[in-house]
């Protein structure tokens with residue numbers, strides 16, 4: 001499915017998966033706003049339903065616009081296939097659904113987007129899925145938490161919001177020693193800055209809502225299958241290697257080889273759970289992906305400038321940006337994100353909770369809202385918003401304590417971003 005060629009990243013960001021429309025010649029990828037697709041004949045219909053042939057049936061499964069975006073993401077992450085979903089959260093749900101049954105467990109970093117901690121720790125309990133959270137800063141913590149029920153290890157490459165870079169290679173080795181895949185949420189750096197599959201990640205997930213669509217206008221998620229994990233190496237993944245009753249005894253591993261996991265995520269995950277990406281959102285995300293490398297470079301340059309300025313401000317107690325030379329994560333950032341440490345980071349204010357709230361309230365250019373990865377600079381106080389559902393202990397361990405302010409630095413002129421933060425700090429201290 002993927003267009004894995006020797007072309008460079010910027011070329012693939014624009015072209016992978018897309019060709020001029022064969023019917024109309026349209027150069028841009030059309031928005032195929034169609035629910036269903038006419039079968040050539042009864043045999044064709046039967047072959048599509050039996051998964052003997054790939055094609056379009058019904059847009060809950062795949063859609064021609066969504067399919068272009070899937071192929072582009074598979075190419076950019078260096079995987080064999082990708083599956084788009086309605087949001088980042090549904091990508092996480094489907095990614096684990098292929099691996100987990102009731103009573104199974106997975107081990108996850110405790111430095112995750114707050115919504116993921118809530119999804120994993122609360123809602124997934126209803127499926128009988130148990131998560132064990134560990135501090136990812138020491139990869140050995142993952143090994144200690146793995147047991148015979150563990151089906152996957154989950155981490156973010158660059159953590160939201162903490163400015164923590166995970167040692168993907170070390171964590172992948174630990175997962176592989178236990179015969180389970182490593183799933184990496186690569187939302188913050190995007191594939192323009194970090195390529196987890198190169199370092200052993202088996203599955204990559206994204207909230208494409210953020211940097212990939214890039215303009216704060218389209219929800220979406222994607223799962224990329226590296227094609228590297230051998231699902232038949234043990235008895236842990238019966239859904240992928242046993243004959244599937246819902247497909248007349250079809251065995252995904254034997255039939256689809258290194259794309260078994262991705263095909264399962266579509267043919268069972270999307271079919272039965274249904275969190276499909278809308279064609280309009282795929283279109284906006286395809287357009288966003290075309291400028292991804294340029295945007296990530298500028299996001300990173302601006303963020304570094306703002307982070308350095310904050311370090312020199314007397315009201316600021318600390319700045320957690322992996323791109324700063326004195327960050328404890330700078331060496332890992334240089335290894336995993338050589339092109340820049342991204343746009344999102346946190347800083348602490350000496351005036352605690354009240355001053356954090358004051359700064360977000362006084363910003364004028366920066367928007368006070370719950371999102372990241374927009375062209376516009378964004379600011380939020382996690383303890384009172386995104387991480388509000390967590391206990392104070394969980395907030396602190398997730399890097400979202402009461403004094404923490406999170407920034408998602410946009411593509412404006414750095415001087416204007418700094419001037420706005422400067423006046424907001426003065427106004428609230």
Ligand SMILES: *Cc1c(COP(=O)(O)O)cnc(C)c1O
Pocket residue numbers: 087088089090113115116156160185187188206207208209210219220221372
């Ligand atoms: C936003 C986000 C998610 C969830 O994605 P949605 O598209 O909002 O569902 C997951 N992981 C990270 C790192 C995020 O920033």
